[in-house]
Structures are given as C-alpha cells and as structure tokens.
Amino acid sequence: MPPSRPKAPGARATRGRPFPQQSPAAQAGREAILGHNQVKAALMARPGDCLDLMVSSARRPSPSLAELLALAAAAGLEPLVVPPERLDRLGQRHQGLALLARPKREPQLAEFLASRPSPAPALILVLGNVEDPHNFGALMRSAAAFGAQGLVVPRDRSAPLSPAARSAAAGGAEILPLVRVVNLKRALGEMKKAGFWVVAAEAGQGQGAGGFDYPPRSVLLLGSEGKGLGPALSSEADLWVHVDLEPGPVDSLNVSNAGAILMHGYRMALAGRR
Helix, strand or coil, X not given: CCCCCCCCCCCCCCCCCCCCCCCHHHCCCCEEEECHHHHHHHHHHCHHHEEEEEEECCCCCXXXXXXXXXXXXXXXXXXXXXXXXXXXXXXXCCCCEEEEECCCCCCCHHHHHHCXXXXXXXXXXXXXXXXXXXXXXXXXHHHHHCCXXXXXXXXXXXXXXXXXXXXXXXXXXXXXXXXXECCHHHHHHHHHHCCCEEEEECCCXXXXXXXXXXXXXXXXXXXXXXXXXXXXXXXXXXXXXXXXXXXXXXXXXXXXXXXXXXXXXXXXXXXXXX
C-alpha cells in the first residue's frame, strides 16, 4: 500500500504519485538529503534538481517549516506526509524532513577555474587526505559560511559526502562546489597557473594567522590530522601559516577548527583591502 497523504500542518494535501517504496540509494540518479538545514539549502541553491519532499506526520507547525514549504512550493514540489518510520529508514538525522534530488553536479577542475578568472579575489579550500566525515562536513560548512569559492579534494583517500558529512556541513554541501581530482599535486599546479597562491597550514610553520596577509587569490591547503601534508603537497606551498595558540597542555586543534579560523582570517584580510 502506498503511504497516505493526510493534510499536514503547513503542508498542502496532494494526490500525486506516491513516494517510491525502494530506498533512494537504489534509485538511479537520485540522492536523499536529510535534515532541515540541508533540505532548505538544496531548495534554495538548486531547486531544479529537487524531485520529492517528505515531511514527517509528527513534525509540528512552525515558522521555519512554513518557510521551507514555501521554498518547496516555489520549486514545484508538493510535500508528501509520511509516518516517521519511513524517514527513519533513510537515516537517523532527518529532523522530520527528507528531500529526493538529482545528485549535485561536480565540475571538472579546468571548468571550475575558468569560472573564476584572474584577477578576481577568490579563496579555494584544498584538503589533503581528510578522511573523517565530521571534519570534512564541518570544513564544508565553514567554507560556505566564509565565502570560499569551492572545495578541491583527491578522488581517493578523502571522506565521502556521506549522511554524516552532510549533517556536519549543515547545508554547506549543497552550496559549495566540490571538485574531485586524481592528482592533488598536479591540481595545485593548475591553480597556480590560474593566478592562485598556495597557502599551506601546519603547526609551527610560517607566520601566525593573526597578522597573516593572504593574497587575494588564495588556495588554503590543509592536511590530514596526524599526518599533515606530506612532502609532495608541501613542495607546492608558496606561503605557510599557522594558528596561534596559548602555551599550555592543549597544543593543537583539529583540522576543522583550524580551517575555520584560517578561512575567517582570509575574509578579514580581504575586507581590509576594500
């Protein structure tokens, strides 16, 4: 039996096709986006990719839900009201909302760089072998919040864009362009040809972040926790920066916290030039 479509608080009653019974992972060309912030970001950033919206029958009316349903209506979607158990099958972090969408397109590096021509200021975040999904998602969130133009990662030895990463990104995964490359060292060379300076971050290396003067076109290069950047990626660095810490027993930050501080530093440096 297909799910019933009771009139939900803040949602329109519909009589369209039922939501597919099979899991989204089994449906070619579709992905499930779970959680309020993630669903809202997808509806705002790429409404044309959004296909179906599910709302839990347990979700109560609220201004934030009304705002989200208005975005769904603008995208031509009529929400399907389902029992909470249906959403539980998709993941545990749904917050009473799930969106089926076409997978977000990932541009090739050459295309991405061509869309950000010199001399326009731009910040690109590059991650070398960051495999923890929570750090990966948190860095996407910070990059989107601080206005980075995109994220470049190696195709292998990088965290997948999993539900955990999407949740940590809090909508940033739907906004930030994600570029996957086969050879990260070669990709850094291509970014340099496009007028970017590679600013590598590592504890104790280079200048402290407090007074660092970022080039207008910067690539912020971060390595994995514990292993750092390694010699191959380090050889591509033009400049080095580190986060200043208070002397004491806590002598390091995880990569997502350090990355957020450094991206904020870029934003402040850029604002100081205007």
